[in-house]
Amino acid sequence: MRQCFDVIIIGAGIAGCATAIALLQQLSGLSVLLLERRSSTPSSFRIGETLPPQAMAPLQQLGLQEQFRMRGDIASLGNRAIWGSPQISENLFLYSYYGHGWHIDRASFDSWMAQQAEQAGAIILNGAAVTGIPVYDQQCWHLNIQQNNNTAHNLEASIVVDASGAGASFSRNRNVHIESFDKLIGIFRHYQTTDNTDSTVKDTDSYTLVESCSYGWWYSAGLPHGRRVVALMTDSDLARNANLLNETVWRDVLINTHHTNQRFVHAESLSALQVKPAHSQRLEQFCGPGWYAAGDAASTFDPLSSLGMYKALRHGLLAAYAIRDDLLNKPGASEKYQHVLNAEFKHYQHMHRQYYRLEQRFSNAPFWQRRQRHMPEERFPETRSLPTT
Numbered sequence: 001m002r003q004c005f006d007v008i009i010i011g012a013g014i015a016g017c018a019t020a021i022a023l024l025q026q027l028s029g030l031s032v033l034l035l036e037r038r039s040s041t042p043s044s045f046r047i048g049e050t051l052p053p054q055a056m057a058p059l060q061q062l063g064l065q066e067q068f069r070m071r072g073d074i075a076s077l078g079n080r081a082i083w084g085s086p087q088i089s090e091n092l093f094l095y096s097y098y099g100h101g102w103h104i105d106r107a108s109f110d111s112w113m114a115q116q117a118e119q120a121g122a123i124i125l126n127g128a129a130v131t132g133i134p135v136y137d138q139q140c141w142h143l144n145i146q147q148n149n150n151t152a153h154n155l156e157a158s159i160v161v162d163a164s165g166a167g168a169s170f171s172r173n174r175n176v177h178i179e180s181f182d183k184l185i186g187i188f189r190h191y192q193t194t195d196n197t198d199s200t201v202k203d204t205d206s207y208t209l210v211e212s213c214s215y216g217w218w219y220s221a222g223l224p225h226g227r228r229v230v231a232l233m234t235d236s237d238l239a240r241n242a243n244l245l246n247e248t249v250w251r252d253v254l255i256n257t258h259h260t261n262q263r264f265v266h267a268e269s270l271s272a273l274q275v276k277p278a279h280s281q282r283l284e285q286f287c288g289p290g291w292y293a294a295g296d297a298a299s300t301f302d303p304l305s306s307l308g309m310y311k312a313l314r315h316g317l318l319a320a321y322a323i324r325d326d327l328l329n330k331p332g333a334s335e336k337y338q339h340v341l342n343a344e345f346k347h348y349q350h351m352h353r354q355y356y357r358l359e360q361r362f363s364n365a366p367f368w369q370r371r372q373r374h375m376p377e378e379r380f381p382e383t384r385s386l387p388t389t
């Protein structure tokens, strides 16, 4: 394998693959390497499955619109929420410019993105991770890579992209400060429906259902092949204190919901309970000399926003434009990138506060008190309602 690359991207998730595809679209002949910690075998269950309608815009820009439509993901017609009142409210995607969204099989979508990056000309090294601290020396990065715990590579690159997800391994190693805003986690499980004949079941699967409770909120969604996912979103310390990671306790809380439980009457569990951090965080700095952070490595959003995958695709495009300008010696690229991601995060925080304030029924519960503390109002030129997961 060659040792020198124009760009090395750490993490072949959505942000990493989108960055690679967009770069190779703009500068063909560029050498782009994606380092992926996971082996090439996709894991069967991965969380994060609702792709909102606006995700079609970056997919279109990446030239993936037609191939994406051919994947056969299921249409997501909107969100139903029990939030702020016991009544169900609906937010239909019907009125969105891009039409409906999608409920995707996340493991298969991530593999598909990796295939698209390879077809665009990127090289993917699976089972590979950076060891030690990368050194930047006279406009060139030096990285030590370990592959499958036995092969070592010493690689060089003009630019490194941190697309390693919320762990932000490259930025963390370089001591970039990570600001965390809460302790949200998702405790989730996948199910297989056992009754596919009931048309109400099928209709329900076209919607994401969000239901608040004193511990936080539940979300559930239909997935391709008659699968469903259900997650309880709460804070890590509250989960520990209430023993919510215990299967029986978690199931009891699910049974006590008013609407979410009904989706799982005719369903068999496919996996044990799994836990994923879901807190909001951001890097103090999104880029620096010779490096950019994209997707969850740069900032993470509460899954309530349902914007994580859209943001990963968008960051991929933005990072690629900035890197193109850097490689062509056009000034100001990193300043623009920093500015756009700063504005995006501020806007997100504003919408996040607005949305959590709508639920006042559990104002004595710590989960809600933490999110409803008085914060100084900010003014934003444009506001849009934060879509639910």
Ligand SMILES: Cc1cc2nc3c(=O)[nH]c(=O)nc-3n(C[C@H](O)[C@H](O)[C@H](O)COP(=O)(O)OP(=O)(O)OC[C@H]3O[C@@H](n4cnc5c(N)ncnc54)[C@H](O)[C@@H]3O)c2cc1C
Pocket: 010, 011, 012, 013, 014, 015, 016, 035, 036, 037, 038, 047, 048, 049, 050, 051, 052, 128, 129, 130, 163, 164, 165, 166, 167, 169, 185, 186, 231, 276, 277, 278, 294, 295, 296, 297, 301, 303, 306, 307, 308, 309, 310, 312, 389
């Ligand atoms: C409970 C939950 C529910 C969610 N629901 C939704 C939803 O419905 N809709 C939505 O849009 N978003 C959702 N999200 C968010 C969404 O999943 C993320 O925003 C999205 O995955 C970010 O993509 P990414 O490519 O930036 O990071 P990731 O998907 O995390 O990809 C990072 C990649 O980097 C690799 N990696 C990590 N470290 C290294 C390393 N050191 N070296 C090499 N490779 C490395 C990882 O293996 C991974 O493949 C949810 C998140 C959670 C936690």
